Amino acid sequence: MAKYAAPGEPGSVVAYRSRYDHFIGGDYVAPAKGQYFENPTPVTGQVFTELARGTGEDIDRAVSAAEGAAASWGRTPVAERAELLNKIADRIAQNLEAIAVAEAWENGKPVRETLAADIPLAIDHFRYFAGAIRAQEGGISEIDPETIAYHFHEPLGVVGQIIPWNFPLLMATWKLAPALAAGNTVVLKPAEQTPASIHVLLSFIADLLPPGVLNVVNGFGVEAGKPLAQNSRIRKVAFTGETTTGRLIMQYASENIIPVTLELGGKSPNIFFADVADTQDAFYDKAQEGFTMFALNQGEVCTCPSRALVQSSIYDKFLGDAVERVGTIKQGHPLDTETTIGAQASNDQFEKILSYIDIGKQEGAKVLTGGEKAELGGELSGGYYIQPTVFEGDNKMRIFQEEIFGPVVAVTKFDDYDDAIKIANDTLYGLGAGVWSRSGATAYRAGREIQAGRVWTNCYHAYPAHAAFGGYKQSGIGRENHRMMLEHYQQTKNLLVSYAQQAQGLF
């Protein structure tokens, strides 16, 4: 067992500064209105730094800086853009431990996860898009022997990116890596709950970035996010968050006729077919772990497998084992490398989860384990901890239909394949899903019939850069990750060229 010292404490691998301004045009710039807001850690509830409270004036300044850098960055050869991404990846890798501890402290997630997943994935995403942009080809279409259509990829220009708080650095990377690779310049607003860790990251990479290519404006949604989304000089806005804000962003984008990428959450079904329990082997153990994945990142994942559907013939046995497995989750100090579930990211998140546990109980769902806040004592008593919770109930209940964004899974049973698909698709969302079966045919059929953008099959919560991620139904518009993401950040330029010498004969 190892426990990292909190940032800034003696022996810590990282220290936060006491204040962060906006990062605009390659420099730190004080906010136009001179205001700052405090940033508490959810680990203890104590404030550890403060950040510039951005407003429309700051956004405008950042967009100007991004605009100034756009032409030159867009013309930079792809090999050089790729080299920058690779250098960013190298710097993150060299400082992995410091960045991982900083993020765990700000978000409340276990450092075990940031060390093994969040930050290594961020590194790999930068490297992936460094490779993808160099491998990308335009197109040449022969319309007739003397007429050729050339298709070129061109950057959009300045893009606005609004980042969520659940994976502050990985979600920033998902948006930044393809946008920068494609030759865009960026104005990025981190979530107001987790605005500081990206500045730790910046402290390691700022010297690599041409001024204005990446600008970070901190602040609240209504004060900084909204003027960014409404800015008439941005060419695209990418947002991860929830449905109402997603609609509002589309509304603003319609005013400027620009595209949006929206990733708006889910209520992902995790389906366990009976043959999973045919033998008590390694695969059964893997499926049990798959059930327990609802607790990853404290359940604060848009694709949290928050509905578990278990076939009735194995229901009692499988669920009994699963509840036991949930009991082995280690809740504790996020900077302890043994901890597997840490703190919820904020007090309002903590309160919201408790309000959902309350309505779940009122609706008659049965608590199989958890169902309360967790009292961890000591310095953690000011933090926001919830017990991993397993509910048993019916898919019509609100806890089966709404994203709780906490370590809460709602379990129900199904009789046969058709029943499973019906329940799985009875949701407003379609972001993720899990299918577990020893039969390739069953898994394939189910995967194709589930209305969701990502169906993990005999696995869950893997996020490789090379696999497209995004939602059906109310889970959003567009995709993230995969080479195809480059095109989400590019214009198509078509040159339609005639090599013929003769007039067309129309006039």
Next chain:
Amino acid sequence: MNQPARKQRVQLTETAAELLRGLAEQHGPLMFHQSGGCCDGSAPMCYPAGEFRTGSSDVLLGELLVDGIPESIEVWMSAAQFEYWRHTHLTIDVVPGRGSGFSLEAPEGVRFLIRSRLLTDEELAALG
């Protein structure tokens, strides 16, 4: 009393009413739209009235009357989401907090929150 006596689906706590009075002073008439989905979702978003375009895919859950605010505050939800919520009564409360999409209260260091209870049979009959 902030509420009319008739039966309704949505109410406010006194703390929420107090916060709304302050927000109305700064921003004028207000509205709510209940959000679904991740991050700051599954929570009510407060906007200047008319800022968020509602349409045929939304349901008006109720209009809140708050002492000291001349205009009633409409509370909306998407119709699809309402199908899963219609058996519950909602109370808009406030907790200390931070993020909230573009909701107006976030800079105050607080967050609107929905507390729910099941509607009684009598209420269900009256509300349909």
